[in-house]
Amino acid sequence: MSDPPARSPPPSGRFRPFLPWLQSQLRAGPLHFTLLDPEKTPGERAGIVARQAERLGTHVILLGGSTGIRPEGMGEAADAIHASTRLPVVVFPQGAESITPRADALLWMSLLNSRSLRWVIRTHAASSLLVRRLGIPTVGLGYLIIAPGMKVGEVGEADPVPRDRPDLAAGWALAAQYLGMPLIYLEAGSGAPEPVPAAVVRAVREVLEVPLLVGGGIRRSEQARGLLDAGAQVLVTGTVVEEEGETPLRAIIEEVNRRRVVAS
Secondary structure (H helix, E strand, O other): OOOOOOOOOOOOHHHOOHHHHHHHHHOOOOEEEEEEOOOOOOHHHHHHHHHHHHHHOOOEEEEOOOOOOOHHHHHHHHHHHHHHOOOOEEEOOOOHHHOOOOOOEEEEEEEOOEOOHHHHHHHHHHHHHHHHHHOOOEEEEEEEEEOOOHHHHHHOOEOOEOOOOHHHHHHHHHHHHHOOOOEEEEEOOOOOOOOOOHHHHHHHHHHOOOOEEEEOOOOOHHHHHHHHHHOOOEEEEOHHHHHOOHHHHHHHHHHHHOOOOOOO
C-alpha cells in the first residue's frame, strides 16, 4: 500500500491540539460526536450529512469504519466536511489505510480486549513514523468492546466484555488509564440492538479520571438519557444518522445539549 500524500494542514487549525480543546468543551457538559463511514457516506455526501448534524447541534465529526476504508476516500470526506461545516474532523481509524492529513486529529486507538496484538499495538508501530511525517496530531484512546461487539468486534478479533460484568469493564478501563491513555471508549458495535448497559457505564465512570466515550446501539433519546445519567461524557452515533435520518438524531443531540452549561 502506498503512503497517503503529505499535504498542508487542514483549514480548521483552531482545533489543534485536539485533546485540550476537547477537555475545555467537556467542562461545559457532555458532547455528541457523529461518526461517518466514508465508504457509506463518501465525498460530498459526507459534507451534506455533516452539515445536517452540525445544524442539529453535534460537536465533532468522526471519520472511520470497520472495513473498506481507503486513504483517498478519507481525505475526500474530510475535505468535504471542512468545506461544509465549522466542526473538527477526527479520524476514527481502522488501520494505516484510514490515515489522512486532512483531519484535525487522529484517535490513536488501542483495541484493549483484542486477541491479536495487531489491534493492540502492532498496527500502531507500523504506522507511527508515517503519522509523524504527515504531522497529524494524535490522541491516545483505550477502545473496549462490550458485547455484542458486532462487526468491529469480529474484525478486531475481540473477546467482548459480557454485558453483565461491569467489574471487568471497569478493570480494563482503569488499566488503560494507568497506562496513560487520556480517553476511554466503550463500544457495543455499530448496529448493536442495544447500547452499552448503563450499569457498565456507571462502573467505569466511577473509577476513571479521564473522559469516557460511549457508542454503538444508541438510537433513541431515552437510551441517550440513561447513558448520560450513568456518567457517559461523549455519546457517539453513526448508524442512526446514516440509516434512520434526522428525527432520532435530533432527539439524541437535544438530550446531550440540554445538559450543557451555556456561557453567559
